[in-house]
Amino acid sequence: DAKTTQPTSMDCAEGRAANLPCNHSTISGNEYVYWYRQIHSQGPQYIIHGLKNNETNEMASLIITEDRKSSTLILPHATLRDTAVYYCIVGGYGGATNKLIFGTGTLLAVQP
Amino acid sequence: DAGVTQSPTHLIKTRGQHVTLRCSPISGHKSVSWYQQVLGQGPQFIFQYYEKEERGRGNFPDRFSARQFPNYSSELNVNALLLGDSALYLCASSFVLRTGGNEQFFGPGTRLTVL
Numbered sequence: 001d002a003k004t005t006q007p008t009s010m011d012c013a014e015g016r017a018a019n020l021p022c023n024h025s026t027i028s029g030n031e032y033v034y035w036y037r038q039i040h041s042q043g044p045q046y047i048i049h050g051l052k053n054n055e056t057n058e059m060a061s062l063i064i065t066e067d068r069k070s071s072t073l074i075l076p077h078a079t080l081r082d083t084a085v086y087y088c089i090v091g092g093y094g095g096a097t098n099k100l101i102f103g104t105g106t107l108l109a110v111q112p
Numbered sequence: 113d114a115g116v117t118q119s120p121t122h123l124i125k126t127r128g129q130h131v132t133l134r135c136s137p138i139s140g141h142k143s144v145s146w147y148q149q150v151l152g153q154g155p156q157f158i159f160q161y162y163e164k165e166e167r168g169r170g171n172f173p174d175r176f177s178a179r180q181f182p183n184y185s186s187e188l189n190v191n192a193l194l195l196g197d198s199a200l201y202l203c204a205s206s207f208v209l210r211t212g213g214n215e216q217f218f219g220p221g222t223r224l225t226v227l
Binding site (some may be wrong): 041042043044045046049067073085087098099100102104105 | 116147152153154155157168170206215216217218219220222
Protein backbone atom coordinates (compact mmCIF):
# COMPACT_ATOMS: atom_id res chain seq x y z
CA ASP A 1 0.00 0.00 0.00
CA ALA A 2 1.25 3.43 -0.94
CA LYS A 3 2.31 5.78 1.81
CA THR A 4 1.18 9.38 2.17
CA THR A 5 2.85 12.46 3.65
CA GLN A 6 0.81 15.29 5.13
CA PRO A 7 1.69 18.34 7.23
CA THR A 8 1.07 17.78 10.91
CA SER A 9 -1.10 20.84 11.34
CA MET A 10 -2.55 23.84 9.49
CA ASP A 11 -4.52 26.93 10.39
CA CYS A 12 -7.25 28.56 8.32
CA ALA A 13 -9.41 31.63 8.87
CA GLU A 14 -13.14 31.08 8.99
CA GLY A 15 -14.77 31.76 5.62
CA ARG A 16 -11.54 31.31 3.68
CA ALA A 17 -10.59 28.33 1.56
CA ALA A 18 -8.60 25.59 3.29
CA ASN A 19 -6.09 23.83 1.05
CA LEU A 20 -4.73 20.60 2.50
CA PRO A 21 -1.79 19.02 0.62
CA CYS A 22 -0.85 15.36 0.42
CA ASN A 23 2.13 13.65 -1.18
CA HIS A 24 1.78 10.08 -2.43
CA SER A 25 4.75 9.60 -4.72
CA THR A 26 4.60 5.77 -4.65
CA ILE A 27 0.94 5.52 -5.68
CA SER A 28 0.29 2.79 -8.23
CA GLY A 29 -1.82 3.18 -11.33
CA ASN A 30 -4.96 1.56 -9.99
CA GLU A 31 -4.95 3.09 -6.50
CA TYR A 32 -7.47 5.75 -5.55
CA VAL A 33 -6.87 8.81 -3.38
CA TYR A 34 -9.34 9.08 -0.48
CA TRP A 35 -9.89 11.84 2.02
CA TYR A 36 -11.54 11.29 5.39
CA ARG A 37 -11.79 13.55 8.38
CA GLN A 38 -12.23 12.89 12.07
CA ILE A 39 -13.76 15.41 14.40
CA HIS A 40 -12.65 14.97 17.98
CA SER A 41 -13.89 11.72 19.57
CA GLN A 42 -16.04 10.78 16.57
CA GLY A 43 -15.62 8.13 13.88
CA PRO A 44 -13.91 9.17 10.62
CA GLN A 45 -16.16 10.71 7.98
CA TYR A 46 -15.72 10.14 4.23
CA ILE A 47 -15.16 13.35 2.27
CA ILE A 48 -14.19 12.55 -1.31
CA HIS A 49 -12.11 10.25 -3.49
CA GLY A 50 -10.61 10.26 -6.98
CA LEU A 51 -8.43 8.31 -9.37
CA LYS A 52 -7.06 10.66 -12.02
CA ASN A 53 -9.50 13.48 -12.60
CA ASN A 54 -10.34 16.33 -10.27
CA GLU A 55 -13.48 15.72 -8.26
CA THR A 56 -15.99 17.96 -6.51
CA ASN A 57 -18.91 17.24 -4.22
CA GLU A 58 -20.98 19.19 -1.74
CA MET A 59 -18.24 19.04 0.88
CA ALA A 60 -14.99 19.63 -0.98
CA SER A 61 -12.90 19.52 -4.13
CA LEU A 62 -10.02 17.16 -4.82
CA ILE A 63 -7.23 18.23 -7.14
CA ILE A 64 -4.87 15.44 -8.27
CA THR A 65 -1.69 16.33 -10.14
CA GLU A 66 -1.19 14.90 -13.60
CA ASP A 67 1.55 12.52 -12.41
CA ARG A 68 -0.73 11.53 -9.48
CA LYS A 69 2.13 11.95 -7.02
CA SER A 70 0.31 14.56 -4.97
CA SER A 71 -3.15 15.95 -4.34
CA THR A 72 -4.88 18.83 -2.58
CA LEU A 73 -8.17 18.79 -0.71
CA ILE A 74 -9.97 22.11 -0.88
CA LEU A 75 -12.67 23.19 1.55
CA PRO A 76 -14.00 26.27 -0.25
CA HIS A 77 -15.40 28.18 2.74
CA ALA A 78 -14.08 26.76 5.99
CA THR A 79 -16.24 26.98 9.10
CA LEU A 80 -15.42 26.31 12.74
CA ARG A 81 -17.13 22.93 12.36
CA ASP A 82 -14.46 21.93 9.83
CA THR A 83 -11.85 21.81 12.60
CA ALA A 84 -10.74 18.17 12.50
CA VAL A 85 -7.94 15.77 11.60
CA TYR A 86 -7.90 15.20 7.84
CA TYR A 87 -6.53 11.92 6.51
CA CYS A 88 -5.26 11.39 2.97
CA ILE A 89 -5.28 7.68 2.08
CA VAL A 90 -4.33 5.81 -1.06
CA GLY A 91 -5.45 2.30 -1.91
CA GLY A 92 -8.77 0.49 -2.05
CA TYR A 93 -8.33 -0.64 -5.61
CA GLY A 94 -10.33 -3.76 -5.14
CA GLY A 95 -9.41 -7.37 -4.75
CA ALA A 96 -10.17 -9.12 -1.50
CA THR A 97 -10.28 -6.09 0.76
CA ASN A 98 -10.84 -2.35 0.65
CA LYS A 99 -9.00 -1.70 3.91
CA LEU A 100 -7.89 1.85 4.62
CA ILE A 101 -4.34 2.57 5.80
CA PHE A 102 -4.46 5.72 7.90
CA GLY A 103 -1.45 7.89 8.67
CA THR A 104 -1.41 10.57 11.36
CA GLY A 105 -3.23 13.12 9.21
CA THR A 106 -3.33 16.93 9.28
CA LEU A 107 -4.98 18.74 12.16
CA LEU A 108 -6.84 21.65 10.57
CA ALA A 109 -7.71 24.40 13.02
CA VAL A 110 -10.24 26.90 11.67
CA GLN A 111 -9.86 30.20 13.49
CA PRO A 112 -12.71 32.70 14.01
CA ASP B 113 -31.69 6.21 7.95
CA ALA B 114 -29.63 4.79 10.79
CA GLY B 115 -25.90 4.93 10.37
CA VAL B 116 -23.41 2.39 11.65
CA THR B 117 -24.13 1.63 15.28
CA GLN B 118 -21.74 0.23 17.86
CA SER B 119 -22.20 -1.03 21.37
CA PRO B 120 -21.28 -0.40 24.05
CA THR B 121 -20.08 3.20 23.78
CA HIS B 122 -17.68 2.89 26.69
CA LEU B 123 -16.24 -0.11 28.49
CA ILE B 124 -13.82 -0.58 31.36
CA LYS B 125 -12.08 -3.93 31.83
CA THR B 126 -9.12 -5.24 33.78
CA ARG B 127 -6.04 -6.99 32.45
CA GLY B 128 -6.61 -10.61 31.49
CA GLN B 129 -10.34 -10.22 30.91
CA HIS B 130 -12.18 -10.79 27.67
CA VAL B 131 -14.30 -8.26 25.77
CA THR B 132 -16.89 -8.42 22.97
CA LEU B 133 -17.70 -5.36 20.89
CA ARG B 134 -20.67 -5.22 18.54
CA CYS B 135 -21.38 -3.44 15.29
CA SER B 136 -24.47 -3.10 13.11
CA PRO B 137 -23.76 -1.88 9.57
CA ILE B 138 -25.91 0.41 7.51
CA SER B 139 -28.89 -1.47 6.10
CA GLY B 140 -27.89 -3.18 2.86
CA HIS B 141 -24.16 -3.01 3.52
CA LYS B 142 -22.50 -6.40 3.36
CA SER B 143 -18.95 -5.51 4.37
CA VAL B 144 -17.80 -4.68 7.89
CA SER B 145 -14.30 -3.63 8.92
CA TRP B 146 -12.80 -3.12 12.36
CA TYR B 147 -10.13 -0.56 13.26
CA GLN B 148 -8.24 0.24 16.46
CA GLN B 149 -7.30 3.83 17.24
CA VAL B 150 -4.97 4.56 20.11
CA LEU B 151 -4.66 8.10 21.39
CA GLY B 152 -2.80 10.41 19.04
CA GLN B 153 -2.66 7.99 16.11
CA GLY B 154 -4.74 7.23 13.07
CA PRO B 155 -6.99 4.16 13.01
CA GLN B 156 -5.28 0.82 12.34
CA PHE B 157 -6.98 -1.91 10.34
CA ILE B 158 -7.81 -5.09 12.28
CA PHE B 159 -10.27 -7.17 10.22
CA GLN B 160 -12.60 -7.02 7.27
CA TYR B 161 -15.56 -9.32 6.70
CA TYR B 162 -17.68 -9.59 3.59
CA GLU B 163 -20.62 -11.92 3.21
CA LYS B 164 -19.63 -13.58 6.51
CA GLU B 165 -16.13 -14.45 5.30
CA GLU B 166 -12.89 -12.91 6.51
CA ARG B 167 -11.39 -10.92 3.65
CA GLY B 168 -8.51 -9.18 5.38
CA ARG B 169 -6.57 -9.21 8.61
CA GLY B 170 -4.19 -6.59 9.95
CA ASN B 171 -1.09 -7.08 12.05
CA PHE B 172 -2.80 -7.97 15.31
CA PRO B 173 -2.19 -10.98 17.60
CA ASP B 174 -4.44 -14.02 17.71
CA ARG B 175 -6.07 -12.62 20.85
CA PHE B 176 -8.15 -10.58 18.41
CA SER B 177 -10.91 -12.37 16.55
CA ALA B 178 -14.12 -11.41 14.81
CA ARG B 179 -17.10 -12.82 13.03
CA GLN B 180 -19.97 -11.63 10.88
CA PHE B 181 -23.51 -12.88 11.23
CA PRO B 182 -26.14 -13.65 8.55
CA ASN B 183 -27.70 -10.21 9.10
CA TYR B 184 -24.21 -8.70 8.41
CA SER B 185 -23.73 -7.44 11.95
CA SER B 186 -20.36 -8.22 13.46
CA GLU B 187 -18.57 -8.89 16.72
CA LEU B 188 -14.96 -8.18 17.64
CA ASN B 189 -13.56 -10.28 20.45
CA VAL B 190 -10.37 -9.59 22.35
CA ASN B 191 -9.03 -12.14 24.83
CA ALA B 192 -6.47 -11.75 27.62
CA LEU B 193 -6.68 -7.97 27.60
CA LEU B 194 -3.50 -5.95 27.97
CA LEU B 195 -3.11 -2.34 29.03
CA GLY B 196 -2.07 -1.57 25.44
CA ASP B 197 -5.46 -2.67 24.15
CA SER B 198 -6.95 0.53 25.55
CA ALA B 199 -8.20 2.37 22.49
CA LEU B 200 -11.17 3.53 20.46
CA TYR B 201 -12.48 0.60 18.41
CA LEU B 202 -14.16 1.66 15.20
CA CYS B 203 -16.44 -0.27 12.92
CA ALA B 204 -16.94 0.70 9.27
CA SER B 205 -19.38 -0.63 6.72
CA SER B 206 -19.51 -0.49 2.96
CA PHE B 207 -21.93 -1.80 0.37
CA VAL B 208 -19.77 -4.18 -1.58
CA LEU B 209 -16.17 -4.91 -2.33
CA ARG B 210 -15.55 -3.78 -5.86
CA THR B 211 -12.79 -2.37 -7.93
CA GLY B 212 -11.88 0.95 -6.42
CA GLY B 213 -13.86 3.78 -4.96
CA ASN B 214 -15.34 2.14 -1.91
CA GLU B 215 -16.74 4.72 0.46
CA GLN B 216 -16.71 3.44 4.01
CA PHE B 217 -19.05 4.65 6.74
CA PHE B 218 -17.74 4.64 10.29
CA GLY B 219 -19.60 4.22 13.53
CA PRO B 220 -18.97 6.38 16.62
CA GLY B 221 -16.69 3.77 18.14
CA THR B 222 -16.39 1.92 21.44
CA ARG B 223 -13.97 3.42 23.94
CA LEU B 224 -12.22 0.53 25.74
CA THR B 225 -10.18 1.22 28.85
CA VAL B 226 -8.09 -1.61 30.31
CA LEU B 227 -6.95 -1.13 33.91
